[in-house]
Amino acid sequence: MPRNGRSNGSEALxxxxxxxxxxxxxxxxRAAQRGLRVRVLERDEPGAGASGxxxxxxxxxxxxxxxxxxLLQAALSSHRAWPSFAAELRDLTGEDSxxxxxxxxxxxxxxxxxxELRRRYDLMISLSLEAEWLRGRECRELxxxxxxxxxxxxxxxxxxxxxxxxxxxxxxxxxxxxxVDVRCGARPCEALWDGDALSGVRTEDGDxxxxxxxxxxxxxxxxxxxxxxxxxxxxxxxxxxxxxTLRGPRSGSVAGRIVVTERVYLxxxxxxxxxxxxxxEEMGFDTRVTAGGVHELLREAYRALPDIAxxxxxxxxxxxxxxxxxxxxxxxxxxxxxxxxxxxxxxNGVLLAxxxxxxxxxxLCEDALPASLAVADPSRFTGVAS
Amino acid sequence: MPRNGRSNGSEALxxxxxxxxxxxxxxxxRAAQRGLRVRVLERDEPGAGASGxxxxxxxxxxxxxxxxxxLLQAALSSHRAWPSFAAELRDLTGEDSxxxxxxxxxxxxxxxxxxELRRRYDLMISLSLEAEWLRGRECRELxxxxxxxxxxxxxxxxxxxxxxxxxxxxxxxxxxxxxVDVRCGARPCEALWDGDALSGVRTEDGDxxxxxxxxxxxxxxxxxxxxxxxxxxxxxxxxxxxxxTLRGPRSGSVAGRIVVTERVYLxxxxxxxxxxxxxxEEMGFDTRVTAGGVHELLREAYRALPDIAxxxxxxxxxxxxxxxxxxxxxxxxxxxxxxxxxxxxxxNGVLLAxxxxxxxxxxLCEDALPASLAVADPSRFTGVAS
Numbered sequence: 117m118p119r120n121g122r123s124n125g126s127e128a129l130x131x132x133x134x135x136x137x138x139x140x141x142x143x144x145x146r147a148a149q150r151g152l153r154v155r156v157l158e159r160d161e162p163g164a165g166a167s168g169x170x171x172x173x174x175x176x177x178x179x180x181x182x183x184x185x186x187l188l189q190a191a192l193s194s195h196r197a198w199p200s201f202a203a204e205l206r207d208l209t210g211e212d213s214x215x216x217x218x219x220x221x222x223x224x225x226x227x228x229x230x231x232e233l234r235r236r237y238d239l240m241i242s243l244s245l246e247a248e249w250l251r252g253r254e255c256r257e258l259x260x261x262x263x264x265x266x267x268x269x270x271x272x273x274x275x276x277x278x279x280x281x282x283x284x285x286x287x288x289x290x291x292x293x294x295x296v297d298v299r300c301g302a303r304p305c306e307a308l309w310d311g312d313a314l315s316g317v318r319t320e321d322g323d324x325x326x327x328x329x330x331x332x333x334x335x336x337x338x339x340x341x342x343x344x345x346x347x348x349x350x351x352x353x354x355x356x357x358x359x360x361t362l363r364g365p366r367s368g369s370v371a372g373r374i375v376v377t378e379r380v381y382l383x384x385x386x387x388x389x390x391x392x393x394x395x396x397e398e399m400g401f402d403t404r405v406t407a408g409g410v411h412e413l414l415r416e417a418y419r420a421l422p423d424i425a426x427x428x429x430x431x432x433x434x435x436x437x438x439x440x441x442x443x444x445x446x447x448x449x450x451x452x453x454x455x456x457x458x459x460x461x462x463x464n465g466v467l468l469a470x471x472x473x474x475x476x477x478x479x480l481c482e483d484a485l486p487a488s489l490a491v492a493d494p495s496r497f498t499g500v501a502s
Numbered sequence: 503m504p505r506n507g508r509s510n511g512s513e514a515l516x517x518x519x520x521x522x523x524x525x526x527x528x529x530x531x532r533a534a535q536r537g538l539r540v541r542v543l544e545r546d547e548p549g550a551g552a553s554g555x556x557x558x559x560x561x562x563x564x565x566x567x568x569x570x571x572x573l574l575q576a577a578l579s580s581h582r583a584w585p586s587f588a589a590e591l592r593d594l595t596g597e598d599s600x601x602x603x604x605x606x607x608x609x610x611x612x613x614x615x616x617x618e619l620r621r622r623y624d625l626m627i628s629l630s631l632e633a634e635w636l637r638g639r640e641c642r643e644l645x646x647x648x649x650x651x652x653x654x655x656x657x658x659x660x661x662x663x664x665x666x667x668x669x670x671x672x673x674x675x676x677x678x679x680x681x682v683d684v685r686c687g688a689r690p691c692e693a694l695w696d697g698d699a700l701s702g703v704r705t706e707d708g709d710x711x712x713x714x715x716x717x718x719x720x721x722x723x724x725x726x727x728x729x730x731x732x733x734x735x736x737x738x739x740x741x742x743x744x745x746x747t748l749r750g751p752r753s754g755s756v757a758g759r760i761v762v763t764e765r766v767y768l769x770x771x772x773x774x775x776x777x778x779x780x781x782x783e784e785m786g787f788d789t790r791v792t793a794g795g796v797h798e799l800l801r802e803a804y805r806a807l808p809d810i811a812x813x814x815x816x817x818x819x820x821x822x823x824x825x826x827x828x829x830x831x832x833x834x835x836x837x838x839x840x841x842x843x844x845x846x847x848x849x850n851g852v853l854l855a856x857x858x859x860x861x862x863x864x865x866l867c868e869d870a871l872p873a874s875l876a877v878a879d880p881s882r883f884t885g886v887a888s
Contacts (some may be wrong), residue, residue: 360793362793404814405814405815406811406812406813406814406815407746407748407778407800407803407804407810407811407812407813407814407815408804408810408811408812409815410796410800410815411797411800411801411804411811414793414796414797414800415797415801417793418793418794418797424793424794425792425793425794425797426792426793426794427792427793428790428791428792428793429791429792429793429795429796429818432815432818
């Protein structure tokens with residue numbers, strides 16, 4: 117019997133993962149596939165944070181912007197991994213993540229937006245991304261429901277979408293098949309130490325969870341975990357996003373593919389739902405759905421696809437993304453020995469999950485991080501080489 | 503033991519009221535106060551129909567339009583009755599209906615709307631209604647949160663609002679104190695007859711409810727009650743309305759009084775809620791909340807009161823108003839002996855409840871209908887004088 121409380125589970129663990137969102141579950145699954153003994157601690161239910169609210173866009177081309185080349189390379193790398201990642205999950209668990217590889221159409225709704233989108237298109241081409249410029253008429257030929265305001269657009273035929281809630285179910289099932297111990301309602305409250313090294317956490321129920329490594333995958337809450345000493349908390353803040361679920365009478369009735377404007381993205385699901393997201397708001401841990409947020413999403417969605425007016429507004433909800441100072445994630449060693457970070461994915465958690473999971477599993481096995489994850493090295497904020 | 507099923511309740515009833523919305527409950531209460539034995543049959547819960555969705559505006563001045571003078575007189579008569587009606591309810595039951603006599607400001611958001619509102623203002627004055635024309639600046643002096651689009655407006659200082667859900671609670675309590683037997687989950691399925699005269703209904707649980715008069719107060723469902731022979735069903739159809747509940751941090755933060763535009767009305771509650779209603783849609787028995795409906799309400803609310811953007815969108819819901827061919831209610835004898843109608847109040851059910859209740863109670867006591875209810879005479883649709 118250990119001195120400080122009940123031990124929990126007779127076998128020694130290789131890793132504890134704190135947080136059962138897409139990042140935590142995917143990382144735990146990949147680690148378990150490499151033979152590690154892994155436990156996931158989730159204070160609520162799997163996907164209770166941003167994963168349960170996300171639209172599930174896999175659209176790296178549209179994210180291309182100036183000065184974020186390394187992040188784009190990570191996104192493209194993870195994007196390439198998605199089809200086999202989703203297929204493997206489905207084959208193992210029978211759960212379908214709702215992956216639709218239907219492409220995306222990024223549209224401009226006036227001349228100013230068109231000029232800006234054209235500049236971004238030129239950047240896409242300079243980066244050798246798969247994208248085609250279309251004039252307004254050509255956009256409407258591709259996507260018949262587009263409104264008359266559409267000035268022009270960029271067709272990215274390889275972009276895709278999936279259903280993050282379905283993905284969480286699949287990942288949880290895969291974790292359990294791989295022997296991961298997923299514990300819900302388990303809220304860490306105190307770090308366990310072995311000298312200066314983190315050796316696990318105690319949860320509020322009094323259980324102690326000891327492992328060689330503790331992976332912090334707590335999403336927007338990663339920067340404010342009370343059980344870590346303040347200097348060990350990563351620079352992660354919540355970034356609020358409001359998002360709508362619209363429901364049509366059948367699949368594909370309003371849009372055949374993802375449609376993205378400067379202010380809204382519209383992601384069709386196979387079952388007739390259309391997800392309209394998302395605001396980006398610095399509001400702390402506020403998850404209120406506001407009149408202004410819903411208004412902006414509906415207004416812009418209506419400008420792009422007027423037929424959405426007839427769809428049922430099934431859900432309006434707000435989630436919290438884990439933002440970092442430079443919008444890139446944190447995957448790598450934390451500020452204390454024994455701590456690994458897998459957080460800070462901001463708007464790209466679903467997209468970056470396969471790559472992040474491979475990275476976390478590699479680090480837990482003392483392997484090198486994939487080169488495309490260099491952008492996520494946490495040491496960029498501490499000045500200490502990892 | 504009657505031949506055709508179980509009798510229910512040992513005493514003979516004077517009246518059965520079908521429907522426990524604001525109209526049915528108010529009518530039952532007033533009838534019981536006059537010494538009648540009354541039972542209310544509600545298939546769901548009190549206020550489950552339009553009463554639970556309504557904004558609760560008591561704004562007859564704003565309803566003034568050409569060719570509806572008699573309806574306006576009924577509305578003004580009932581409006582005058584409201585303060586004492588609400589006070590009596592509160593004194594009897596301790597339940598507050600949330601009546602706020604703060605006036606209403608009817609605003610025009612562009613020059614066209616201003617010209618139309620000015621014409622309606624001239625009509626109001628010709629009808630001796632209490633109303634004052636204000637220029638845009640004067641509107642903003644009265645209601646500081648109004649947006650720059652406001653061109654002009656009409657201030658109606660005696661208009662008021664209340665909380666229909668609170669009103670339903672008060673009316674139910676008052677009914678029970680007055681000895682009314684309010685039965686929930688009681689769904690009529692068959693008429694009972696005494697020769698050619700309606701003598702009550704049988705409910706789905708097999709109970710028989712016999713009374714000298716049956717009052718149909720089933721709101722939007724009044725025109726399609728299966729237990730009445732088709733010729734006896736009144737010409738009532740459902741008119742869909744979508745409505746939003748916004749919530750602010752405290753009372754009066756966004757609007758100090760009711761604000762009405764051509765397309766939306768905004769009704770403040772004492773607890774900080776602001777009700778934004780309502781669409782008017784001919785969609786049959788459809789209560790889906792749609793992207794288009796919510797968008798229109800939020801857009802227009804934002805044009806009038808930009809500060810609503812920060813309010814929480816707490817609820818979006820659709821209800822069904824009981825519409826008639828001429829928008830006036832039906833209060834009086836139905837097409838078969840023993841049937842009374844108290845339905846068809848369209849957008850004015852809460853406003854017209856005190857007057858309607860007095861009218862129903864009078865008819866049940868063989869008294870004359872109040873003169874101001876002449877507009878509601880059902881015989882106007884049958885050609886048969888009542």
